[in-house]
Amino acid sequence: MNIGIVGLGSMGKNHYRVLKRMDNVTITALCDIKKTENFDEPFYDDLETMLKNEPIDALIIAVPTFLHKEVALKAIEYGKDIFIEKPAASSIEDAYEILDAVKQKGVKSCVGHVERFNPAITHLKSELHNRVIYTIEITRIGPFPPRISDVGVLTDLAVHDIDLIRFITGKDILQTSIYKSRKIHNHHEDNAVLSLLLENEIVANITTNWLTPFKRRKVEVACKEVYYEADLIGQTLHAYSDFQTDNSYRTRDIHIKKDEPLYKELEAFIHYLRSGQRGDLASIEDSIQTLHITHAK
Structure with a gap:
């Protein structure tokens, strides 16, 4: 599987570290607004350019929460499967917009509740x-x-x-x-x-x-x-x-038996991409249920 990562803050770097350990997974490109360290993979500061130029099956979205919708919709537009770090979006409305786009385009999606x-x-x-x-x-x-x-x-x-x-x-x-x-x-x-x-x-x-x-x-x-x-x-x-x-x-x-939860989660995500079986991965609908509670008046 060819995986791209957008957002290389603390959580994005954790995804990068874990994916580098996994067999049959290739990190094909990275994207952030600024390059703060050297990576082996092609690095972009513009998401659309990366999506146009690189062979990416799925995108890990680890940008700040307020950017989730913008990044997810762009990835979906290009037909990429997506893994969004929790929560799905800043608002319930934005999360539903992502969900609608996922359904219309028929891409696979999950939310990172590690x-x-x-x-x-x-x-x-x-x-x-x-x-x-x-x-x-x-x-x-x-x-x-x-x-x-x-x-x-x-x-x-x-x-x-x-x-x-x-x-x-x-x-x-x-x-x-x-x-x-x-x-x-x-x-x-x-x-x-x-x-x-x-x-x-x-x-x-x-x-x-x-x-x-x-x-x-x-x-x-x-x-x-x-x-x-x-x-x-x-x-x-x-x-x-x-x-x-x-x-x-x-x-x-x-x-x-102790293990790294993120490794197990990404392992499940790769299996989901290959088989279509979500397993224990959280869905956008799951995240929306949670957002309804945290955003209750």
Whole structure:
């Protein structure tokens, strides 16, 4: 597969690094407004020129969120399959415009919700199969990243967890309450708590901020007869069960083979391009569901 990358910031360079490790994949061209380091591949500062001149099967779109629509529509115009880093677009309307173009042109598309491919999530989802879920608590906190200037924590961080909640439960979100504030960011919220009600009366809470001096990524799920605790950074998963009246319980450490989530996600994307089978990749429709929540008034 011939892959192009547009946007060579932090995430674009991660895609570049991972794709270089993959067999049967060729990075045929790169595009950004400015070349900040040397690459082996042809480099362009104009997307349309790259699309005209280079043999590209699919395009990785890792530009800032406000440019997603413009870049995606241009790639679709040239008949290229697309991988858009989350979220699909800055607004629900823009995301629907991309979706309409994808359908009209018949290209393959997905949105990069990389946490779906975290081994801790893969094992947690498997453990939750056929279990009665009561509550989900997700914590995603850390220091402020100066590279993020065009969006707040809801769009940059909470979208991961809104998507994860739908992904691991297979249930729709029925009601949402969002509480947010701006403490240190110039323009956007940097602190938020989301409370969600899903089908089957599953209650979920997401705590996210850029105010904490260390990173924490945890998912805790209370089920009938068992409680799970997943660490997405350490890629660990623990199960607590056999609860007794004296507050004792049994702990089980679930074996997880650690792996790089982005590698697994791009592997799934290449398989999707070849087979048409989306697998666990997030769709534009999935991203639109998330945008409806983060953009709720």
